[in-house]
Amino acid sequence: MFASSYNSLLVLFSLLVAILASYTALDMAGRISTAKGRAAHWWLAGGACAMGTGIWSMHFIGMLAFSLPIPLGYDPAITALSLLLAIASSAFALWLVCQESLPWTRIAWGAVLLGAGVAGMHYTGMAAMRMSPSIVYVPSLFALSVAIAMLASGAALWIAFRLRRHSPLVRPLRAAAALVMGAAIVGMHYTGMAAAQFPVGSVCGAARSGVNAGWLALVIIVVTLAVLAIALIVSVLDLRLEARTSVLAVSLAEANQELTYLALHDNLTKLPNRMLLTDRLDRALHGADRNNGRFAVMFMDLDGFKTVNDAYGHHIGDLLLVEVARRIESSVRQEDTIARVGGDEFVLLARVGEPADAATLADKVLTVIREPFQVAGRTLRVSTSIGVAMYPGDGIDQHDLLTNADAAMYHAKALGRNVYCFFETSMNANVHEQLQLVQDLRLALERNELILQYQPKLAAPSGPMLGVEALVRWAHPARGLIAPDQFIPLAEKTGLIVPIGAWVLDEACRQMRVWHDAGRRDWSVAVNLSALQFGHASLLQMVRDTLARHALEPGCLTLEVTESTAMRNADASLRILQQLSDMGVRISIDDFGTGYSSLLYLKRLPASELKIDRGFIRDLARDTEDAAIVSAIVALGETLNLNIVAEGVETAAQQEFLTRLGCDSLQGFLLGRPMSPDDLVEALSQDGMFNRAA
Structure with a gap:
């Protein structure tokens, strides 16, 4: 080999x-x-x-x-x-x-x-x-x-x-x-x-x-x-x-998951939003039909939240909403759904056996919300009104259940708030009427349906006339003349009070310009400010621009702020009122005696007058406590060098008593009802008050 x-x-x-x-x-x-x-x-x-x-x-x-x-x-x-x-x-x-x-x-x-x-x-x-x-x-x-x-x-x-x-x-x-x-x-x-x-x-x-x-x-x-x-x-x-593709895929999956979460949850409170609530309601409906079960839909609206929001700002309001959401979540079961469906509106979907179980749950929520909240170093108090609709019985679909629970919630507010109400068929008519009224109110400004009436303010006891208070009325094309107490609360709830208030101020100043041009230069006009207007960022500029537009001296305008509004956030109110006063506008504290005034802050307010609430005037002749309160307010006003105005004067006895106590000005039906500008001038001419004023 x-x-x-x-x-x-x-x-x-x-x-x-x-x-x-x-x-x-x-x-x-x-x-x-x-x-x-x-x-x-x-x-x-x-x-x-x-x-x-x-x-x-x-x-x-x-x-x-x-x-x-x-x-x-x-x-x-x-x-x-x-x-x-x-x-x-x-x-x-x-x-x-x-x-x-x-x-x-x-x-x-x-x-x-x-x-x-x-x-x-x-x-x-x-x-x-x-x-x-x-x-x-x-x-x-x-x-x-x-x-x-x-x-x-x-x-x-x-x-x-x-x-x-x-x-x-x-x-x-x-x-x-x-x-x-x-x-x-x-x-x-x-x-x-x-x-x-x-x-x-x-x-x-x-x-x-x-x-x-x-x-x-x-x-x-x-x-x-x-x-x-x-x-x-x-x-x-x-x-x-x-x-890398796997990482991108994971990132994309996480992003999609996050987007899905954001699409189904409220960005502020992290609660389910209306879209997720709709899905949960749909499942609850199918489950109840399949198993012959029952569940409750509770519509909640916070009482007093807008006041907090207006007084302390949206940041504090948002923090309060987060705390409210946490409390509600902690008071309900894990299988229940609590969703935020609006600014301060929540809906609770709870599986219950009987209406009594829903009542127990609603009462539990009321209790936890009533407790004071500690937000950003402030102690805040709100409550909630709850409307309850049961399935089956109070609706056959989502729309009916939510609408009826909302109707029950409005009824709870009408009963005084901080309560719960079960839906009754009669409530729907009232809710639909309110909703229609809100819809009409949104168009009232565009259609020039709002008008101003003016109530005389006279020097005690019977003149001369010192000025007028501008009072808004709504001349509804179908309902006729609507009083403020019927639509102003709706305007405040929906935020429409801000444009309405701006229109009232502009129209009152325009009319005052007309009267001044006619020779009545010693007249002034008083305009009420709502809490929402008072806390609005554009208030000062709006007042300044309105006076300039109608070439009015600031001293001709009196802005009336309720005692509760002025005292709610005293430090912030002092700054705003001081800026208005520095502008030359006169400040009046309205409804004095009904709030929670602190004399420490009251003496610092740049106010020129106090208005005694009509509630103290009504039974003045018979109620010695009311007389004592009015006497104390007059004495306080004199001490602080403030003009005292009594509103709601309807009898000669009230007129005589208030004059004797020392009130500077009187206002009420006895001396003159709210009326149009032409009717006011005619009434003054006939009664001779215009001659005395001239």
Whole structure:
């Protein structure tokens, strides 16, 4: 037999190629297992080519490292066939390890088939030498090489299957596994080479003169390393792209989740909003119909919230709403839904068995809201009015239930607030009337339906006339003349009081300009300011612009502010009133004696007059307590150098008594009812008061 030898450098390169091919195979298995759809097929094809090329290159470099005393060569067609066997075996291996499961029986059959394919590649490559006579194989070594191929294939399949998923330690584990797999592949190759015996006198039929085996090996090594490197680089880049895509997908999912949350929850209180409430109501309706169950819809509106909002600002109002939401949440069950559906409006959807259960829950909410709130260092108190509608019975759908609960809530407010009411059919008519009135009120300014009437204010006891108080009326086209107490509360609740108040001030100043031009320059006009107007940021500029527009001296205008409004946030009120006073506008404290005045603040208010509330005047002749209160107010006014005005004078006895006490001015039906400007001038002319005033 011919004596054979090996090029040690090429042997070393064959080992390195085997290890790199093994690592590439493991990496490709991971990429294919995570790919989806058509991408998985492309990764399988590309991975099979790279892995098969690597294994074949290891084999061919090992063949080139082998030398005999005769020239050697390799048949291109048979060599190409061995390459195809390597690629096909690699494709089968990659496909197998990317299955959902890989039981031991499947590993065994896969090892047999893959080992046979690798051995077939090797011995087909050997056949490409076309030796004559044929190569003689030692049976024991031949069988050992095939056994090594099958065992190595089984181990490779198990390792690849276990390491196909990405984890923090997957790369070092793949590197270690690649060393083992590469050594096994090289071991199989060189065992097979050792099994080959070449008789003396053998000739290589595929020998090519002039071909340098060393240069051919170098080209194959470079090309193979390039193929494997490109495969690995593409895999790494794709993995990074996939990781970034995964991060973006997670971020997008989180963003969508956040957007969904924002779409279904109130931004301030984080409670469900009307959209989510609608969904919960729909589920409650279906569940009640299916299980013959019952539930309650409670419509809540905070009492006194607008006053807090106007007095302390929207920031404090928002903080108060958050605290209210937390309290309500803590007082209801987890399966109940509390939603914010408006500025200070909440809806509670509660599964209850009987109306008595709903009453107990409503009473619990009333109790927790009544407790004082600590907000930004301030102690605030509000209450709530609750309307309750039961299903079934008070509505057949969401709209009916919410409308009827709202109607019951308005009825609760009419009863004095801080109570709950169950819906009754008669309530709907009142609610619809209120809603229609609000809708009409929104158009009243545009349609010029608001008018001003003027009530004379006379020096005690009977004149001359010092000025007038402007009182707004609504000349409704269908309902006739509507008194302020019927629409002003609605205007305050809806915020319409601000534009209405601006119109009243402008119209009163316009009329005063007309009277001044007619020679009545000693007259002044008093205009009431609501709490909402008083806290509005544009109040000072509006007053300044209105006076300038009608060329009126500020002293001709008196702004009446109720005692409760002036005292609600005393420090802020002092600043506003002082700015108005510095402008030259006169300040009157209206309804004095009905609020909670502090003399400490009262003496600091830049007011020019106090108006005694009509409630003290009504029973003045019979009620000694009212007389004592009025006497005390007059004495206080004199001490503070304030003009005292008594309103609501309806009898001569009241007129005489108030004059005797020392009131400076009187106002009431006895002296003159509210009337139009023309009627006022005519009445003054007939009674002679105009002559005295002139």
